[in-house]
Amino acid sequence: MRPGRRPSANLGGMDGERKAGGVTQAAQALQALADSLRDCTRCGLCGGRTQVVFGVGSPVAELMFVGEGPGFHEDTQGEPFVGQAGKLLTELLGGIGLGRRDVYIANVVKCRPPENRDPAPDEIEACSPHLMDQMAIIRPRVVCTLGRFATKLLADTELSMTAIHGKAKQRTLAGVDVVVFPVFHPAAALYAPANRQVLVQDFAKLRRLLELGAEALTPAGLADAIAASEVSPHEGAKPGGAGQVRPSGDAEGKPRPVAARTEQLPLW
Ligand code: SF4
Numbered sequence: 001m002r003p004g005r006r007p008s009a010n011l012g013g014m015d016g017e018r019k020a021g022g023v024t025q026a027a028q029a030l031q032a033l034a035d036s037l038r039d040c041t042r043c044g045l046c047g048g049r050t051q052v053v054f055g056v057g058s059p060v061a062e063l064m065f066v067g068e069g070p071g072f073h074e075d076t077q078g079e080p081f082v083g084q085a086g087k088l089l090t091e092l093l094g095g096i097g098l099g100r101r102d103v104y105i106a107n108v109v110k111c112r113p114p115e116n117r118d119p120a121p122d123e124i125e126a127c128s129p130h131l132m133d134q135m136a137i138i139r140p141r142v143v144c145t146l147g148r149f150a151t152k153l154l155a156d157t158e159l160s161m162t163a164i165h166g167k168a169k170q171r172t173l174a175g176v177d178v179v180v181f182p183v184f185h186p187a188a189a190l191y192a193p194a195n196r197q198v199l200v201q202d203f204a205k206l207r208r209l210l211e212l213g214a215e216a217l218t219p220a221g222l223a224d225a226i227a228a229s230e231v232s233p234h235e236g237a238k239p240g241g242a243g244q245v246r247p248s249g250d251a252e253g254k255p256r257p258v259a260a261r262t263e264q265l266p267l268w
Contacts, residue, residue: 026059029137033130037110043126045111045119050075055106055134063210064104064140065089066131066150067185069119075112080105085187089146092186092199096207104138106131108149119149128153136174142209143178147185155180166202167266168209168217179214181206205265216265 034054040046053070056079065081073083081089090100109119109127119127131153135143145151148161155169161184169180183202189195209216 023060026137026139030055030059030134033133033137037130040110040130043109043111043123045069045109045113045123045127048114049111051078052110053078053080053107053112054110055104056080056100057104058101059104059138061102061104061138062141063098063102063144063206064106064135064138064142065144065146066154067105067107067146068149069107069109070112071116072112080107081186084190085185088186088189088196088199092203095200096203104134104140106134108153124149124153132174135176135178139176140178141213142206143173143180144206145180145182147188151180151182155182165198166205169267170214170217179209179217181209209265217267 034052037052037054040052049070053074057064067081070080071083071085073086074080080086089105093099093103108131109123110130111127113119113123143154145154151157151161151164154173155164155171157164157169161182165182165184167182171178171180173180181202183206184195184199186199189199
């Protein structure tokens with residue numbers, strides 16, 4: 001988390017330090033980067049792609065998602081996470097009061113691997129500087145890695161997703177202090193309801209992380225979360241229950257999410 005930066009309930013990605021011209025500047029920088037990659041031949045994936053799938057969302061998002069690579073639909077449409085897994089990601093975002101335009105969504109590799117195979121280490125190595133360039137422009141506070149490839153790269157870990165999903169790790173990536181928060185890839189939940197429920201619970205934690213920032217990782221943050229909570233301790237982790245975000249009004253009467261009463265977010 002950036003030093004001295006208070007977490008904000010404004011999850012549209014515009015905190016005070018970036019409001020003045022920052023959005024336009026970041027959008028222009030991202031566009032210039034996207035333009036520079038349009039004909040990229042840095043790895044072999046360039047041969048099979050329809051187009052480079054750069055990324056989409058707020059140029060100053062506080063929350064950035066990083067998946068694995070484009071699939072058939074993404075390659076065709078030029079946007080990440082637009083197939084069935086993308087639909088689930090959009091639903092999960094909606095469940096915590098966010099839309100796709102509130103966040104930024106990108107992938108570890110920006111061209112579709114043939115037959116949707118896993119990206120090879122040399123392809124990840126070739127493409128990851130592009131991801132770092134995106135991150136340096138967007139400067140997110142939280143990077144949610146979707147699945148093992150993004151998690152391995154950005155959390156620098158060999159641990160399994162089962163061991164570390166829903167836990168937080170503080171890192172500096174592309175010169176930006178971020179909290180990396182791994183969750184299962186939405187594709188893993190399409191045919192496994194149990195994984196879907198795990199994702200719902202991890203997204204509830206993610207929301208709390210956005211609200212509290214690094215404080216969510218401390219016992220003091222836990223106390224704050226409980227004090228701020230409007231959720232009954234008897235409610236379960238179900239839609240509208242504990243672990244879910246509930247709107248309340250801020251000083252201007254706008255809906256504002258409140259922290260859910262859950263355990264302190266674990267580090268690893
Ligand atoms: S995957 Fe990345 S490095 Fe490889 S060709 Fe595409 S944009 Fe370039």
